[in-house]
Amino acid sequence: xxxxxxxxxxxxxxxxxxxxxxxxxxxxxxxxxxxxxxxxxxxxxxxxxxxxxxxxxxxxxxxxxxxxxxxxxxxxxxxxxxxxxxxxxxxxxxxxxxxxxxxxxxxxxxxxxxxxxxxxxxxxxxxxxxxxxxxxxxxxxxxxxxxxxxxxxxxxxxxxxxxxxxxxxxxxxxxxxxxxxxxxxxxxxxxxxxxxxxxxxxxxxxxxxxxxxxxxxxxxxxxxxxxxxxxxxxxxxxxxxxxxxxxxxxxxxxxxxxxxxxxxxxxxxxxxxxxxxxxxxxxxxxxxxxxxxxxxxxxxxxxxxxx
Numbered sequence: 001x002x003x004x005x006x007x008x009x010x011x012x013x014x015x016x017x018x019x020x021x022x023x024x025x026x027x028x029x030x031x032x033x034x035x036x037x038x039x040x041x042x043x044x045x046x047x048x049x050x051x052x053x054x055x056x057x058x059x060x061x062x063x064x065x066x067x068x069x070x071x072x073x074x075x076x077x078x079x080x081x082x083x084x085x086x087x088x089x090x091x092x093x094x095x096x097x098x099x100x101x102x103x104x105x106x107x108x109x110x111x112x113x114x115x116x117x118x119x120x121x122x123x124x125x126x127x128x129x130x131x132x133x134x135x136x137x138x139x140x141x142x143x144x145x146x147x148x149x150x151x152x153x154x155x156x157x158x159x160x161x162x163x164x165x166x167x168x169x170x171x172x173x174x175x176x177x178x179x180x181x182x183x184x185x186x187x188x189x190x191x192x193x194x195x196x197x198x199x200x201x202x203x204x205x206x207x208x209x210x211x212x213x214x215x216x217x218x219x220x221x222x223x224x225x226x227x228x229x230x231x232x233x234x235x236x237x238x239x240x241x242x243x244x245x246x247x248x249x250x251x252x253x254x255x256x257x258x259x260x261x262x263x264x265x266x267x268x269x270x271x272x273x274x275x276x277x278x279x280x281x282x283x284x285x286x287x288x289x290x291x292x293x294x295x296x297x298x299x300x301x302x303x304x305x306x307x
Contacts, residue, residue: 050279057273069280082264090239093177101185134248166257192227
């Protein structure tokens, strides 16, 4: 009997200790959970609910309209135009910035003397405020005094109105997007390149990988799989979320040729004050991001080697 009592006491003490640790863990996690609920989950739920209403900012009354806002999106020419512009912008900026970032990272990795200088120089666009740099880009793309058109005039090529023409404005914004994103991708690829063991290159060379291309295909590219997946995810997400350059440089013009999804949502919600309709657009925007993330991880994650 005494042995049974002596065994029960340590077990009770262990259970009490586990409960105490669980309470402490919940106390530590609770602030983060409250913030997550207040600033992430609650706003998302609010946007979803408002998407089914005709709520307008400044009016106290509103009514539930069901899927009327979403049905209107299908026939809304402005929404379809902004969706197309966002797709074109993302299709240009994401792959170009990824390839350019990888190329710059490999060049800097091979440089031993001025590595820190080039790494800082290429990362500067990421740290720069695009609103502050808007003046510089407006000068660069100016149709008469801009240096870009001056160079084209020297070789006898036509000088387009980069930001003022419907045919060139989206491509001009894409150039700015690539300039802004390539440095960030470069830093991520540099981290991935630094983590590759040097012994793998020596082993590949022993196995017959003599050229730089062979070493890249056999060692560098497979080992950069997790980094590449992350860079692709971040690049596509940031490209879809483009807003600052459009708002600062073009205001969606001319003739809505540069209007993108976030700018359209901003116009509907904060200019025209149609919060219900803007919320429906926001829900569609979030669904697009979720689908893109799902497809990326579904397709690419199977080809990534983490060890």
